[in-house]
Amino acid sequence: MGLRAGIVGLPNVGKSTLFNAITRAGAEAANYPFCTIDPNVGVVDVPDERLRVLTEMFRPQRTVPTTFEFVDIAGLVKGASQGEGLGNKFLAHIREVDAICHVVRCFDDPNITHVAGSVDPLRDMETINLELILADLETVDKRLERAKRQLKTGEKKAQEVYALLERLRTHLESGQPARSLALTDEERLELRDLHLLTMKPVLYVANVSEAEAAGAAENPHVAEVRRRAAEEGAEVIVISAKVEAEIAELDGEDRDLFLAELGLAESGLDRLIRAAYRLLGLITFFTAGEKEVRAWTIREGTKAPQAAGVIHSDFERGFIRAEVVAYDDLVRAGSMAQAREQGLLRLEGKDYVMQDGDVVYFRFNV
Numbered sequence: 227m228g229l230r231a232g233i234v235g236l237p238n239v240g241k242s243t244l245f246n247a248i249t250r251a252g253a254e255a256a257n258y259p260f261c262t263i264d265p266n267v268g269v270v271d272v273p274d275e276r277l278r279v280l281t282e283m284f285r286p287q288r289t290v291p292t293t294f295e296f297v298d299i300a301g302l303v304k305g306a307s308q309g310e311g312l313g314n315k316f317l318a319h320i321r322e323v324d325a326i327c328h329v330v331r332c333f334d335d336p337n338i339t340h341v342a343g344s345v346d347p348l349r350d351m352e353t354i355n356l357e358l359i360l361a362d363l364e365t366v367d368k369r370l371e372r373a374k375r376q377l378k379t380g381e382k383k384a385q386e387v388y389a390l391l392e393r394l395r396t397h398l399e400s401g402q403p404a405r406s407l408a409l410t411d412e413e414r415l416e417l418r419d420l421h422l423l424t425m426k427p428v429l430y431v432a433n434v435s436e437a438e439a440a441g442a443a444e445n446p447h448v449a450e451v452r453r454r455a456a457e458e459g460a461e462v463i464v465i466s467a468k469v470e471a472e473i474a475e476l477d478g479e480d481r482d483l484f485l486a487e488l489g490l491a492e493s494g495l496d497r498l499i500r501a502a503y504r505l506l507g508l509i510t511f512f513t514a515g516e517k518e519v520r521a522w523t524i525r526e527g528t529k530a531p532q533a534a535g536v537i538h539s540d541f542e543r544g545f546i547r548a549e550v551v552a553y554d555d556l557v558r559a560g561s562m563a564q565a566r567e568q569g570l571l572r573l574e575g576k577d578y579v580m581q582d583g584d585v586v587y588f589r590f591n592v
Contacts, residue, residue, distance in 0.1 A: 229294065229295065229506055229523070230297050230323045230324055230325075231297070231327050232296075232297045232299045232323035232325070232327065233245055233297065233298050233327045233329060233431075234320060234327070234354060235328055235350070236331070236353065239329045239433060240329055240331065240467035240468070241329045242266075244467040244471075245266060245296060247467060247470035248268055248470075248474075248498070248499070249270055249296065250474055266297070267295060267297050268296050268298070269293050269294070269295050270293060270295075271292075271293055272291060272292050272294050273496040273499060274291065274510060276512070276521075277512070277519065280512060280514050280553075281519050283514075283560075284514045284516065284519050284562075285516070286514070286516060286518050287517050288517075289519045289520070290518060290519070290520040290521065292521035294499060294503055297322075299319045320426075324506055325502060325505050325506050326423075326427070326429070327428075327429050327502060328351070328354060328429070328430050328431065330447075330451050331345055331433055331447075332347055332432045332434050332448050332451060332464075333433065333434050333438070345447065347447045347450050347451050348450050348451075355424070358423040358424050359398050359401065359424055361423055362398055362404060362422045362424050362425075365421075365422065366394055366422075369391055369420060370391045370392070373387050390413055390417070393407070394407060394417070403425075404422045405424060405426070405427065406458065406459070427460075428458070429462075429501055429502055429505050431462075432445075432452075432462055432464045433465065433466065433467050434448065434464060436466050438466065439488050439490065439494070440488050441489075448464055461501060463497055463498050463501050464494070465494030466494065470494050473485065473493050473495070474493075481493075506525075507525055507527075508526070509523075509524060509526050509528075509580070509583075510522065510523060510524075510582060510583065511524065511582070511585070512584070512586070513537070514562070522536050522537065526582075527579060529579055530548040530550075530575070530576060530577075530579075530580060530586075530588075531545040531576050533580045534548070541590045542590075543590075544590035544592035545588065545589075545590050546591055547573050547574060547575055548573075548575075548586050549586065549587040550571070550572050550584050551570050551572070551584075552581065552583060553583035555570040556570070562585075
């Protein structure tokens with residue numbers, strides 16, 4: 227689906243180190259501001275144990291996971307909305323992503339400089355959020371000017387749009403992001419072409435020290451981030467970017483042993499990728515057979531014909547029906563043949579809403 231999450235934050239909070247760990251792409255990570263200027267893009271596999279189980283069941287020629295894109299966006303600073311630190315360029319990069327992973331520094335290290343001179347996660351969060359709000363205010367003000375001219379037509383629609391924009395501006399001026407404004411579906415659609423930065427869903431990533439990789443319960447910085455995120459209705463993932471970078475260099479048993487030594491059941495990156503996936507309201511369905519077992523990404527609420535279209539436009543155009551079995555039912559049955567024999571395989575039509583974990587065979591004719 228080409229969905230992307232942008233990794234943002236102040237300079238030297240661990241963004242590029244985290245990005246390297248996620249993608250092993252070798253994005254430059256150094257101890258000075260604006261190390262990242264042009265955004266680096268990395269495509270990563272979405273970890274899913276179900277794919278491994280289906281592969282063992284069907285023994286296909288190949289297995290294809292679903293993927294997700296992360297974009298490493300240069301560090302923002304105070305005044306970015308006015309162009310400070312090449313801010314306008316960086317804000318433009320944020321407009322192009324679907325969700326924001328906001329990395330917040332929650333560790334003290336005298337050897338790593340902080341752009342503001344000290345570690346203060348609440349201040350850092352407010353700095354980034356304020357710059358995004360100010361950028362959105364500028365966008366809304368420009369749109370209001372046009373809406374004001376359209377008021378002269380006397381059309382009811384023009385009056386409604388103007389009132390909506392005024393309400394949005396007041397909300398932003400109070401220091402609140404656009405996503406927290408109560409809006410109807412119709413109003414959201416009306417604002418969509420503004421590409422508001424603060425309308426994007428946010429996941430806070432609390433970057434802790436190596437010693438706290440397995441748990442940061444006593445870290446007061448993390449507690450502050452959690453408290454502020456709760457007020458915004460946002461999720462928090464706690465990881466150590468430095469440790470994740472080390473884990474990313476290992477494979478197989480070495481990786482499992484290192485995780486065990488740290489007291490981790492899984493890497494923080496796996497949790498981050500899945501959290502970003504959920505943040506966008508995405509689910510996974512599977513196609514499975516002798517040739518291929520494959521995971522596919524769709525949005526929650528997608529109906530069967532549109533899900534088929536993700537595979538190929540002909541599948542949607544000529545959709546007849548979907549043969550569906552829930553993943554859990556298939557695993558309990560032990561095979562597709564057994565699932566069919568036990569009546570667990572369902573025939574679904576055009577109005578069927580896909581569920582996470584559906585294993586599907588689409589019938590079509592063009």
